[in-house]
Amino acid sequence: MSDRTATPGAGAGVATDRIRRYTRGVGLLIVPFLVVASVLLHILPGRTEELFAWTITPPLSAMFLACAYIGGIWFFVTVIRQRAWHRVRWGFPAVIVFASLLSISTFLHWDRFHFGHISFIVWVTLYVTTPFLVAAAVVVQRGEDRGAPELRDFLLPLWLRVVLAVIGLAALATGVVLFVVPQFAIDGWAWQLTPLTARVCGAILTLPGMVNVWMLVDARWSAFRWVVQAELVSLVFIAAALAIRGSDLLWSRPATPLFVGGIVVSLLAFAGFYLYCDRRRTAAAV
Template sequence: MTDAVRTATRVVAAVIIPFLVVASVLLYLLPTTTGELFAWTIEPRLSAMFLGCAYIGGIWFFGRVLRARRWHHVKYGFPAVILFASLLGIATLLHWDRFHFGHISFITWTTLYLTTPFAVLAVTLRNWDADPATPDRGDFAIPLPARALLAVVGAASLVCGLTLFAVPTLATEAWAWSLTPLTARVVGAILTLPGAVNLFLLRDARWSAFRLIFQAQLVSLGFIVLALVIARADLVGPRPVVAALIVGLVGSLLAYVAFYAYCERRRAPSAVGE
């Protein structure tokens, strides 16, 4: 069927979700127990919670994939997942000595990040051309200035994330909280997520193509801001950096909420959606 989510894509989403749920609980709710329960020890807790926020957004995204009526509703989230998972797989190999060998969490982590990028890439390529590039009934065309602005923000986040991943020492002494080379690379991988999505706004104006993905980004951002409050004692970096991070994340959350509300108000009540 044209613009349908293939069964294999839903199966991959269904397999991934339980792992994201377990990781989210361990990292966000029990961030001080990674030494005993997780694949590697993550300190301080804000680093663990930050990664947990990415997984929480992933739960929302893959949950929507299971229910999506149209492939194009979730299409642009998959390249971001492929990039993120690939970077974490590379980080695992680069910092092999930091992991808890033999632990069930280590075995699960390693298996997932050495296989997930390929599995997600396979279903993405198989499903990619199913999108006929037509808008939903009652869809809203996002204005070019808004798309360009979000693409610029996304590009900045993508460049920052890739730079941090390639040269983690840039952040080990100048970040809002304490980072190791491994956690710096993890933070860099997380920062690529919005960039890998937002750049597609330059080629597609359909709000229906980004609505569900922006929901996942809003969920993730909301939990990140909450994490900053819960683990505020971990914000020991240079004051200007801490202030810039807080303003940037809170500002991004507010801007995304405003943008989402703006697009939703202009979406016709009869629009096909989730």
Template sequence: MTDRVHPYTRVVGAIIIPFLVAAFILLYPLADTTDRLFAWTIKPSLTAMLLGSAYAGGIVFFVHVVRPNRWSAVRHGFPAVLLFATLLAAATFLHWDRFHFGFLSFNVWVTLYVTTPFLILVAMILNRGEDPGRPADRDTVLPGWVRIVLALIGVCSLVVGLVLFAAPQLAISGWAWPLTPLTARVCGAILTLPGMVNVWMLGDARWSAFRQIFQAQLLSLVLMLLAIALRSGELLWARPSAWVFTAGLGVALVAYLALYVWAERRLSSRSPTG
């Protein structure tokens, strides 16, 4: 086992990154212009910014995929990307009438989400068996209770995300901000990302297997909280879900950051073993 990222996978990552950068720009700093510039109109703008935050994390993740790296360092992010892309592809066809036909951004969106699930699946197949399952030369082991807690949080996020996607009407009347069936499904897809990553912690204690993915998640969390601060007027604060969602993001950021700092300190105190 070489623990290498297959050249095909690097090429796929290099292709995806520019689209993620463009989408982030359109959805985060230009969130108010989706009716003119994006593949579909996203209201309120907070939803657009949350999707943009997910794309920002994706940029960091795929940069790690493209650069010289180990497959074991990024492999747990690929099932999350596969599910996310598949759900957004399904949401596109379920809500076809909501999209801006004739827009360049629409053509790019459809092309991206029709092809990405297959490209990611092929990458996972080509890289299968590359992870030797052993710690990196400089590594640390995450405590069992930490992995269990994060996995449980991940399961909750994954379940909520899948329910939002499968039954969006259940969430619309009680969500933290106004949703449509399409935006409910998009928010559900976003929630599956950390969910799919965290569940892998039950079977993998290596910090090296999650370190780079956590960098992507930390950036997404920071941008999501910034979006809430900038668009606080769009949240329905009379609903408990608005407070729960905001507090949940804040707690997640503190917990992820604390774990990252702790693991990095342990890592810096260890000498290479190989």
């Protein structure tokens, strides 16, 4: 059976569920910056003082941010390659919140940055413009998705959507608390943080939260399948970062085993969730 989207009446004045050129252009613009930042932060996390916009210590903090970027690469490459807007739609609010929080963090901790460095110039330019560019894409795409399931799709049961939304809200709330009260994270996080890296960690935690809450209004697996892929990629690299930089973890803190265990459980749970939904999608004929 075809994997195309079901868009009855396309071409007759109704929604076509297409990704417009502007939105693809935003993806094409953002991906190269994410690739460079991911290489600098995940492969060379100990050299941020000389190579990055600001010095990030310990290296695990740099790698944690890189993991969010790597998930972002997967997401925006999907935006560039896909045809259907609804397949990537719910990732955009998460990107807007994440980029906005990093923009605010930049100005709150202006003195921490390497003024004049090319990475600093790129960082500031990117985070001043990205929230508006991505928000504009949402406006441009307005009306493209009327909520129709694909010809082959799976509708997530209500109980599962509620569970995932509650988990997402918990992650979102935690992220907001870390951003607003960074000292809360500094005193108890799994590794040493500064006020700036605490806020960055908070911004990262809002990403899955801002995705999951939309499951309360959209039951289509096709609307989350590709965004969940990006989350899984990010979790894989977070797990790798914890293994590589285990020496940065503060095991004397209760939060450390909870955080490490939470990442492992999240990775396994999301992988199981993805496989379950994909098997149901393969068997479905909506």
